[in-house]
Amino acid sequence: MLDPIILLPAAINGLTMGAVYALVALGLTLIYGVLHIINFAHGSLLMVGLYGAFFLHRAGLDPYLALVVMVPALFFTGYALQWSVIGKASHGSDQNILLVTLGASIVIENLALYFFSADTRTIDTPYSFEMIDLGVALVPLPRVIAFAAALVLAAVLWFLIARTDLGRAIRAVAKERQGARLVGIDVDHIFAMSFGIGTACLGAAACLLLPMFYVSPHVGHVFVLVAFTVVVLGGMGSFSGALIGGLLIGVTESLGGLLLGESLGQMGIFLIFIATLMFRPSGLFGSRLS
Amino acid sequence: MNARLVMAAGLAAALAVPYLVRSDFWLGFLITVLLFAVMGMAWNILGGYAGQFSFGHAAFFGTGAYAAAVLHIGFGLNPWLGLAVAALAGGLVALVIGYLSFRYGLRGSYFALITLAFAEVLRILANWAEFTGGGVGLYVPLKVGIANLQFSGKTGYYYVALGFAVLSLAVGWALEHSRLGAQLMAIRENEDAAQALGVDTFACKLKAIALSGALTGIGGGFYTHYYLYIDPGIAYGPGVSVEILLVPIIGGLGTVFGPLLGSAVLHGAGELARRLMGDAPGLNLIFYGVLLIVMVRFMPEGLMGLVWRLRHRWRRVADA
Numbered sequence: 001m002l003d004p005i006i007l008l009p010a011a012i013n014g015l016t017m018g019a020v021y022a023l024v025a026l027g028l029t030l031i032y033g034v035l036h037i038i039n040f041a042h043g044s045l046l047m048v049g050l051y052g053a054f055f056l057h058r059a060g061l062d063p064y065l066a067l068v069v070m071v072p073a074l075f076f077t078g079y080a081l082q083w084s085v086i087g088k089a090s091h092g093s094d095q096n097i098l099l100v101t102l103g104a105s106i107v108i109e110n111l112a113l114y115f116f117s118a119d120t121r122t123i124d125t126p127y128s129f130e131m132i133d134l135g136v137a138l139v140p141l142p143r144v145i146a147f148a149a150a151l152v153l154a155a156v157l158w159f160l161i162a163r164t165d166l167g168r169a170i171r172a173v174a175k176e177r178q179g180a181r182l183v184g185i186d187v188d189h190i191f192a193m194s195f196g197i198g199t200a201c202l203g204a205a206a207c208l209l210l211p212m213f214y215v216s217p218h219v220g221h222v223f224v225l226v227a228f229t230v231v232v233l234g235g236m237g238s239f240s241g242a243l244i245g246g247l248l249i250g251v252t253e254s255l256g257g258l259l260l261g262e263s264l265g266q267m268g269i270f271l272i273f274i275a276t277l278m279f280r281p282s283g284l285f286g287s288r289l290s
Numbered sequence: 291m292n293a294r295l296v297m298a299a300g301l302a303a304a305l306a307v308p309y310l311v312r313s314d315f316w317l318g319f320l321i322t323v324l325l326f327a328v329m330g331m332a333w334n335i336l337g338g339y340a341g342q343f344s345f346g347h348a349a350f351f352g353t354g355a356y357a358a359a360v361l362h363i364g365f366g367l368n369p370w371l372g373l374a375v376a377a378l379a380g381g382l383v384a385l386v387i388g389y390l391s392f393r394y395g396l397r398g399s400y401f402a403l404i405t406l407a408f409a410e411v412l413r414i415l416a417n418w419a420e421f422t423g424g425g426v427g428l429y430v431p432l433k434v435g436i437a438n439l440q441f442s443g444k445t446g447y448y449y450v451a452l453g454f455a456v457l458s459l460a461v462g463w464a465l466e467h468s469r470l471g472a473q474l475m476a477i478r479e480n481e482d483a484a485q486a487l488g489v490d491t492f493a494c495k496l497k498a499i500a501l502s503g504a505l506t507g508i509g510g511g512f513y514t515h516y517y518l519y520i521d522p523g524i525a526y527g528p529g530v531s532v533e534i535l536l537v538p539i540i541g542g543l544g545t546v547f548g549p550l551l552g553s554a555v556l557h558g559a560g561e562l563a564r565r566l567m568g569d570a571p572g573l574n575l576i577f578y579g580v581l582l583i584v585m586v587r588f589m590p591e592g593l594m595g596l597v598w599r600l601r602h603r604w605r606r607v608a609d610a
Contacts, residue, residue, distance in 0.1 A: 038399040089587035094398050095343050096586050099539065102345075103586070106532065106579030110572030118571065217572075221528070225410060228403055263418045270411045277404045278394040 009137035010258045011251050016143035018250020019150040020209055024223050025230035025242040026153055027201030030161075033237025034174045034194035037094060040101040041081070042227060043220025044108040045199050049074050049206025050215035051112065057123045063210045064145075070203035078199025083192040105220070112217035120216040128211050142212040149208050153201060154243045160197070161239075170194055174237070226253075229273040235283025245284070304452055308445040317444035319561060321516065323553045324451035325509055330537030330549030331458035332505035337535065338543035339471060340498040341478030342397070346405030347534045349387060349412050350380040350503040352525030354510025359428045359520050360421055369439035373511040380507015381500045383412075388499035392492055397481070406528070413526030427521025430514060439515045447516050454508060455550065461505065462546040474498055475544065506534070536578055540585050542594025551593050556581065 024046060031039045049070055056066040085104060090097045130141040161167035172180040173190045181187050213219075230249050234241025249269055257265030276283065311317055329351065337343050354376035361367040361375055387408050391401055416422045434440045441447055465471040473494045476484035485491045514520050524530070533556075541552020559581060560574035567573055589595060 038403065085583065085587075089583060091586075091590060095402075096590065098343065098345075098399055098402055099586050100583050102532065103579045103582035106582070107576055110575040110579065113572035114570055114576065225407065229407075232403075261418075263414065267411055267414045270407045270414070273407045274390070274404055274411070277396060277400055277407075278390060281394075281396070281400060 006258065007255070010254045012134065012137045012139060013143075014251035014254025015247055016139055016147050016250070017254065018247035019143070019147040020205065020213075020246075021223070021226050021230050021249055022150045022243045022246025023146065023153060023205035023208060024202065025227045025234070025246050026150075026157055026239060027198035027205070028227050029231045029234065029237055029239065029242040030157065030201070031195055031198035032231060034170055035082075035097075035191055036174075037086075037090075037097040037101070038228070039195075039198070040098065040224070041105040041108065042101075042198075042202070043222075043224030044105040044112075045074065045078065045081075045220075046202045046206055046209075046223055047112060047215065047217065047220040048077065048108060049203045050210055050213075050219060051116065052203070053207045053210045054121060054123060054215050057125075057210070063123070063125065063207045067204060067207045070207050071200050072203075074203030074206075075196040075200035077196075078202075079192045079196030081199070082195035083188070086195070087188060087191055105224075109217050109220065116217060118217060120214045122214045123210060125211050140212060142208070146208045146212070149204065150243065150246070153204060154239050157197075157201070158239050166193065225273070226269055229269050229276070231283075232273060232281070233276050233283055235285045238283065238285050241283055241285035301456070308448055314444050317448050319557065321444060321447050321451045323550075323557050324448075324455040325512060325516075326533060326537050326557065327550040327553040328451075328454045328458045328512075329506050329509040329534045330541065330553050331462050332502045332509065333534050334462065334538035334543065334545075334549050335465060335474075335505070336498050336502040338538050338545070338548070339465065339478065340474040340495055341481075342495060342498070343402050343535070344405040344499075344502075344531075345402040345528075345535065346387075346407070346409035346531055347502075347506050348526045348528065348531040349405065349409040350384050350506035351510040351513070351530050351534070352409070352412060352416065352520075352522075353383045354380040354507030355514045355520045355525045356416065356422055356428075356510075357507070358511035358514045359430060362430060362515075363428060364421065368437065369511075369515050370437075372515070373439075373508055376507045376511025376514075377504040378507070380510060381504035384499045384503020384506075385496060388496050388503075392495045392499075406531070409526050409528070409531060413522050416522040416526055422522070425522060427519060427524075428514075430518040432518065440518075451512065454512065458505060459546060459550065461501070462549075465501075466546055470494060470497060478544070533578070536582055538592070540581060540592060542592030542597075545592070545594040548592050548594045551597075555593060 024042070028039060028042050031037065052070050052073060053063050053066045056069060057063055061069070081104065086097060086100050089100045127141050131138040132141055132144050161170060169180070169185050169190050170193065172185055173187055177187055226249060230242055230245040233248065234243070234245030249272070252268045252272060253265060256268035307320065308317065311320070329347065333344065333347055357379035358369065358372040358376045362369055362372050367375065387405065391404050396404055417425050422428065432440065434442050436446070439450070473484065473489045476487070476489055477491050477494060481491055510525070536556055537552040538549045539552070540556055541550065542548030556578065559577050563574050563577040585592065
């Protein structure tokens with residue numbers, strides 16, 4: 001059972017799935033790092049992105065080209081959501097934000113259920129089943145692309161936060177709201193920008209995920225707790241942490257599924273989540289956008 | 291005196307309902323309202339009074355439901371005793387989860403997340419284990435009789451649910467007037483200050499979560515014997531956690547009558563949505579979500595806050 005011929009492909013498969021988890025978690029960790037809120041609507045916004053990419057594909061646009069549309073579209077969705085709903089309803093309390101994002105996720109998910117029905121949909125692309133031979137394992141092409149994209153996206157986010165004026169403002173707001181306001185930063189705008197950028201990451205994740213996954217109104221559930229686990233494990237607000245955390249979780253899930261069976265395999269993720277929260281809530285690489 | 295009169299009249303009206311409401315549908319509706327009023331009060335003890343928001347009350351609900359089902363089906367335990375065991379089981383699971391979370395100082399969002407994760411772990415276990423019937427779930431055999439907690443109509447279930455609702459109100463009232471209640475409210479307002487004043491915050495929070503878990507466990511046990519069926523998705527799914535927490539938030543956190551009011555309004559709104567827009571899947575949930583956002587945005591004190599404001603205004607008018 002512990003034969004490397006089985007273990008190695010499973011681990012590589014886990015790594016590529018982990019890259020997708022990292023893609024989803026990158027946006028979540030940015031939102032947490034700046035707003036210090038736990039965005040429960042993250043999974044359902046990913047679902048919105050997946051449906052967007054799905055219908056664009058039906059209209060004849062390749063999912064990878066749909067990136068150009070979905071990333072800005074989800075950026076504006078996130079910006080508007082934070083600006084008009086979450087920020088206004090929070091009254092400055094974390095628990096209220098938790099409840100409002102939970103409410104938003106319930107609304108978004110069930111609107112999707114109402115309009116699109118509970119059907120699970122997939123798309124056919126010429127490259128969906130194309131395999132790349134990595135020597136030790138055959139990996140589907142979309143997974144290799146997702147893996148590379150996760151690295152690129154993490155680098156882009158890092159650059160955005162560390163090297164641009166917008167990033168400097170975001171870091172300032174994350175560190176000290178009042179101080180940032182005093183030096184003339186529009187804090188509400190920066191909050192909405194951060195939420196928008198975090199949601200835009202989901203637009204990218206959705207386009208990269210669709211060729212190898214499915215979309216249904218509840219698809220967000222698959223990712224939301226996993227994404228929280230990745231974010232907590234990697235240290236809330238840390239991009240490199242989200243990347244490494246995502247890969248770790250992917251491998252854990254894959255190997256857990258191999259050793260314990262499909263149904264119990266998922267439990268490894270939640271046990272890691274609980275253990276991290278209890279023993280190391282700052283995560284493996286705990287840092288808050290600093 | 292006035293308040294007592296109102297409560298006595300309310301109780302008398304509630305007792306008379308099955309003689310006035312002949313429709314099984316509306317009795318069923320009221321049973322749901324009462325069941326969630328009980329569990330909403332349970333959530334309220336922990337979330338409303340102690341300020342610890344749980345997103346995983348399904349862990350206690352499901353454990354109560356499965357304890358009642360497994361012991362009745364597998365070992366022939368009397369369902370009434372089964373409800374007591376469901377309370378114990380719910381309380382015990384709550385103690386374990388509470389111990390692990392509070393021992394390591396998890397608060398706020400972290401506490402919400404870890405309770406959600408615990409409920410998910412239990413869902414996966416219930417899906418996997420054999421004695422829970424796995425993904426297929428468990429059916430309680432039909433055997434009508436009061437001793438067996440099965441009634442031919444809805445009236446019997448209604449009175450049982452009403453009994454538990456009254457019990458939950460009594461628990462809420464007693465808590466509000468107890469030392470523990472005051473300590474919990476101090477923790478909610480400022481945990482560090484409460485600790486500095488000598489409140490054993492860890493012990494108080496454990497008591498709150500155990501009480502909350504026990505009351506939710508009763509709800510789960512009642513659910514099993516009312517619907518005669520339970521599966522992992524119903525028992526431990528996020529849906530029930532959300533429905534439980536909506537009830538006191540809409541009704542009014544940290545109030546005795548908030549959960550009852552919230553449950554009635556929540557399920558009334560859900561029913562209204564169904565009537566107005568047809569029985570489409572997820573429609574009532576859209577209303578729940580909108581209601582949650584609107585309440586947090588415009589009425590953070592819940593409907594009880596509105597009731598108080600109206601009463602205050604009315605008294606001022608009466609005094610003038």
